[in-house]
Amino acid sequence: AIIFSLFVTAGQVLFAAGALVNHVWLMNVGRFVFGIGGESLCVAQNTYAVKWFQGKELNMVFGLQLSFSRVGSTVNMNIMQPIYQWITGFGFKNDYTDLGVVLMIGAIMCVFSLFCALALSFFDKRADRILKRAAVTSDEQIRITDVKDFPLTFWLLSIICVGYYVAVFPFIGLGLVFFEMKWGFEPSLANNVNSLVYIISAVASPVFGFLIDRTGRNIFWVILGTVCTIGCHALLAFTFLNPYVGMSCMGLAYSILASALWPIASQIVRNSQLGTAYGIMQAIQNLGLAVIAIAAGAIVDSSGYLILEVFFLACLCVALIAAVMLYLVDASRGGKLNRSAKERKRLAALKEEEEEEKKLLD
Numbered sequence: 001a002i003i004f005s006l007f008v009t010a011g012q013v014l015f016a017a018g019a020l021v022n023h024v025w026l027m028n029v030g031r032f033v034f035g036i037g038g039e040s041l042c043v044a045q046n047t048y049a050v051k052w053f054q055g056k057e058l059n060m061v062f063g064l065q066l067s068f069s070r071v072g073s074t075v076n077m078n079i080m081q082p083i084y085q086w087i088t089g090f091g092f093k094n095d096y097t098d099l100g101v102v103l104m105i106g107a108i109m110c111v112f113s114l115f116c117a118l119a120l121s122f123f124d125k126r127a128d129r130i131l132k133r134a135a136v137t138s139d140e141q142i143r144i145t146d147v148k149d150f151p152l153t154f155w156l157l158s159i160i161c162v163g164y165y166v167a168v169f170p171f172i173g174l175g176l177v178f179f180e181m182k183w184g185f186e187p188s189l190a191n192n193v194n195s196l197v198y199i200i201s202a203v204a205s206p207v208f209g210f211l212i213d214r215t216g217r218n219i220f221w222v223i224l225g226t227v228c229t230i231g232c233h234a235l236l237a238f239t240f241l242n243p244y245v246g247m248s249c250m251g252l253a254y255s256i257l258a259s260a261l262w263p264i265a266s267q268i269v270r271n272s273q274l275g276t277a278y279g280i281m282q283a284i285q286n287l288g289l290a291v292i293a294i295a296a297g298a299i300v301d302s303s304g305y306l307i308l309e310v311f312f313l314a315c316l317c318v319a320l321i322a323a324v325m326l327y328l329v330d331a332s333r334g335g336k337l338n339r340s341a342k343e344r345k346r347l348a349a350l351k352e353e354e355e356e357e358k359k360l361l362d
């Protein structure tokens, strides 16, 4: 996490420096370095969450992580413009210097994040020492070739992840003009509607995470989140109902899906392979996001927003089919991924008892 945070900070500083000296190539290098660190940091974050909270409040912890990310995105979306205007008030040399100064201010948050990574590393090492947590043993060596042995359920989870996220993130990216054109909203109102998904998920994700911890049955929640998102896109595409309704429901549906989806990986692969598993899931997701963002832009230009919505609905149907398949494949293998919280607790207690007995016999 420290190394990835260093990448993020260095990337942001390079990006800001590029703006300060008016070199776009340097800004691109900055974004590249930032990208290496940012997504990897997310993988590290997921892996730490599982390490600390597996079998406890894992879904709520993922919900809290989402909540913090969404607060960050919302604050960023709303605060950068006023800061830029405040900086231009000081009358530095020119526009790009002002932009560089604003982006450097953004780098302060990256430094804060770096300090958090240092603190996290300190507490994690301390917990390892106190709880005598074992490092990876030699018969548990991590190999990238392990990927070929990942079960079908993991690949279905990755398909849900990519199919779902490509219908949400690129949609929000293009949402502003959609709301202006279809409902005739002013840019500021369109921006408000567009940020609803993020704002609602900042509040709702930990709440749903808590609920999922209480009930278990993660695959059902994933199916519910996907079906509700299909309903929201259909409302926005085929009706003129106030988009506040569709976007608010989408915020709730996204919170359900994201809080239930990511913890499932920890039930599928061994803990020592979790970093690789999350890395692959996010690589597939990012590849999908990159391709679909380009495709979505081309569809809007050539065929308009209605066809774009139909395209997003098709992506969500792929995610839904994969989720139903995940349920069926898992059910045929004992239903481990969709257990209720009660069953999980009972099995964990049974396992603990067995281990105690084994220790006593040894």
Ligand SMILES: C[C@H](N)C(=O)N[C@@H](CCCCN)C(=O)O
Binding pocket: 039, 042, 045, 046, 062, 065, 066, 069, 258, 262, 282, 285
């Ligand atoms: C953007 C990133 N690749 C991503 O997918 N983020 C997810 C949440 C990841 C799990 C929390 N660390 C999101 O919904 O933002």
